[in-house]
Amino acid sequence: xxxHMPAYVDTGLNIVHVGDVxxxxxxxxxxxxxxxxxxLGGENMTLKTIMDNIAKLSGSKSPKTCIPHNVVLPIAWLxxxxxxxxxxNPVASVDEVRMSKxxxxxxxxxxxxxxxxx
Numbered sequence: 001x002x003x004h005m006p007a008y009v010d011t012g013l014n015i016v017h018v019g020d021v022x023x024x025x026x027x028x029x030x031x032x033x034x035x036x037x038x039x040l041g042g043e044n045m046t047l048k049t050i051m052d053n054i055a056k057l058s059g060s061k062s063p064k065t066c067i068p069h070n071v072v073l074p075i076a077w078l079x080x081x082x083x084x085x086x087x088x089n090p091v092a093s094v095d096e097v098r099m100s101k102x103x104x105x106x107x108x109x110x111x112x113x114x115x116x117x118x
Contacts, residue, residue, distance in 0.1 A: 007065040008047050009072055012103035015050065016042030027115040038111035044103075073097050 024040035032038060045053075048066070055062035076097045079090035 005051070005063050007067045008051060008063050009069055009097070009100045010046070010048075010066055011100040012044060012046045012105055013050065014041040014044050014104060014106045016040065024111060024115070028111070031115045033114070036114070038115060039106050039108050040111055041106040041108040044105040047100075069097060069101050072100075 020042060021040045024038070028038050028040075048062075051062045054060075072092060073094065076090065076092040076094045079092055080094060082088075083090040
């Protein structure tokens, strides 16, 4: 974290270890049904919780300020325009801010009952 993230937006993500996803792929190959789809997710967490956990593990500070999406959106728009001029990557993109308005929570219940607990 290195204290480079001064604030955050209210969003949520599904966090899963890559090893669990790899294991799930192997189990789906072995026990899954052809044509079926399985979500290989982990734990649904808010961005604030994710950052708090990272800060605790790394000994750094977690951001305390939550900025509303409608405030971040024009900043992202300006950052994209500046990136076109400077050649640098924007700190945030308009698409990222729009996507962050949605909590990307998922359930792996089908995968757990159909392929993992087989």
